[in-house]
Amino acid sequence: MSRNGDTQILTKGQTAFDPQVYRKDFPVLSREVYGKPLVYLDNAASGQMPVQVMDVWKHYHEFYHSNVHRGVHALSQQATDAYEGAREKIRNHINAASEKEIVYTYGTTDSINLVAYTYGNQHISEGDEVIISHMEHHSNIVPWKRLCDEKGARLKVIPINDAGELDVEAYREMLSERTKLVGIVHVSNALGTINPVKEIVAEAHKWNVPVLVDGAQAMPHTQVDVQDLDCDFYAFSSHKYYGPTGFGVLYGKKDLLEQMQPFRGGGEMILSVSFDEIIYNKVPYKFEAGTPSIANAIATGAAIDYLNSVGLERIAAYEHELLTYVTEKLEQIDGLKLIGTAENKASVISFVLENIHPHDIGTVLDQQGIAIRTGHHCAQPVMERFNIPATSRASFAFYNTKEEVDVLAEGIYKVIELFS
Ligand code: 7TS
Numbered sequence: 001m002s003r004n005g006d007t008q009i010l011t012k013g014q015t016a017f018d019p020q021v022y023r024k025d026f027p028v029l030s031r032e033v034y035g036k037p038l039v040y041l042d043n044a045a046s047g048q049m050p051v052q053v054m055d056v057w058k059h060y061h062e063f064y065h066s067n068v069h070r071g072v073h074a075l076s077q078q079a080t081d082a083y084e085g086a087r088e089k090i091r092n093h094i095n096a097a098s099e100k101e102i103v104y105t106y107g108t109t110d111s112i113n114l115v116a117y118t119y120g121n122q123h124i125s126e127g128d129e130v131i132i133s134h135m136e137h138h139s140n141i142v143p144w145k146r147l148c149d150e151k152g153a154r155l156k157v158i159p160i161n162d163a164g165e166l167d168v169e170a171y172r173e174m175l176s177e178r179t180k181l182v183g184i185v186h187v188s189n190a191l192g193t194i195n196p197v198k199e200i201v202a203e204a205h206k207w208n209v210p211v212l213v214d215g216a217q218a219m220p221h222t223q224v225d226v227q228d229l230d231c232d233f234y235a236f237s238s239h240k241y242y243g244p245t246g247f248g249v250l251y252g253k254k255d256l257l258e259q260m261q262p263f264r265g266g267g268e269m270i271l272s273v274s275f276d277e278i279i280y281n282k283v284p285y286k287f288e289a290g291t292p293s294i295a296n297a298i299a300t301g302a303a304i305d306y307l308n309s310v311g312l313e314r315i316a317a318y319e320h321e322l323l324t325y326v327t328e329k330l331e332q333i334d335g336l337k338l339i340g341t342a343e344n345k346a347s348v349i350s351f352v353l354e355n356i357h358p359h360d361i362g363t364v365l366d367q368q369g370i371a372i373r374t375g376h377h378c379a380q381p382v383m384e385r386f387n388i389p390a391t392s393r394a395s396f397a398f399y400n401t402k403e404e405v406d407v408l409a410e411g412i413y414k415v416i417e418l419f420s
Helices: 019-023 051-064 074-094 108-123 142-151 168-174 197-205 254-259 294-310 312-331 358-367 380-385 402-419
Strands: 102-105 129-133 154-158 179-185 211-214 233-237 248-252 270-273 278-280 336-339 348-353 373-375 391-395
Touching: 051 074, 051 294, 074 102, 074 294, 102 108, 108 142, 108 179, 108 211, 108 233, 108 248, 108 254, 129 142, 129 168, 142 154, 154 168, 168 197, 179 197, 197 211, 248 254, 294 312, 312 336, 312 348, 312 402, 348 358, 348 402, 358 373, 358 391, 358 402
Parallel strands: 129 154, 129 179, 179 211, 211 233
Antiparallel strands: 102 248, 233 248, 270 278, 336 348, 348 391, 373 391
């Protein structure tokens, strides 16, 4: 149900999902840019926030803003309850076995760095190997490359085919007793490819190798079940699934988290401190040094409530409908080439236009109120694989409409006209 109480009643011939019901919850979607209605197609960079989430964030500041885990006063207790309540919502949402497995971080990047500089630092030595794929975001490349360089270990890269799909057979052959960790993106931000993560994990586990999944782009589109995937770590950011920026999660299996050294040192992550000895706190607090992002944690719980009220299965089905629609539309445009045509794809569409630089495409579309992202999308190896400097990327959320796809297509025709 939306905030204003609307429910969807299906009549014959009507689509099962009406984005208009939800658009009302996102005030930014009704604004104009350069006098044109905003068409927001940059959801892979950051999703918009519904008022229900903003209300929760605001309510915390208006009524019980205070620090957590350290005050006996009412405000601090209320903040702590809401903060820990959000942890339980997140646990339940991804089906983790325990709330001890939910580590609060500042985002996907922070979560991956945490694993690299704790687990990675402890377990990777000279001659070892870390496997990642050719379609990783830089945040799942740079920490591993740095670590491998420091340790004299080797970074191995799973190749991708021309459609932007993983070569799973090549991956199987890469695994060996030298492999110490596999890092894999669940959904590619540059290509939209949905990777067979469960299979990747199962293969790694045959060698007793843990797998870290970068779930930044999967969370807004799919119902993630970490126990079903059996992944060892799962990293994600709140702002990609309609929560605030500056907050994220690292899911980690409890036994692994317990073996890991702390990441940052400071308050909260300790049980006792003297100049002779430090005793660290239990998980997950061992990894949560300093005053955390309290309001953002609480708001993330609200974002999960919101997503669940819409229904992730319905979201996935509708977004798939949008993806099919936009793919058909864009395929009809002469000189346009799609980059990333995997069979299993999320609602992200990257393309290039013959002889027109993506930056020019983005600028002309922007003038028509259409927000897309152009560039390498922090996935430069993907660009190198397809021999292009950059792409234009439109990424869709459940509040986008087919009419907006039409506006995008018209906008692209205008770009072509302008540059021909
Ligand atoms: N992993 C993937 C797959 C991503 O898409 C992103 C962000 C990150 C990691 C990093 O997330 P952060 O919240 O820590 O920054 N991707 C994008 C993007 O596609 N456009 O802007 C940010």
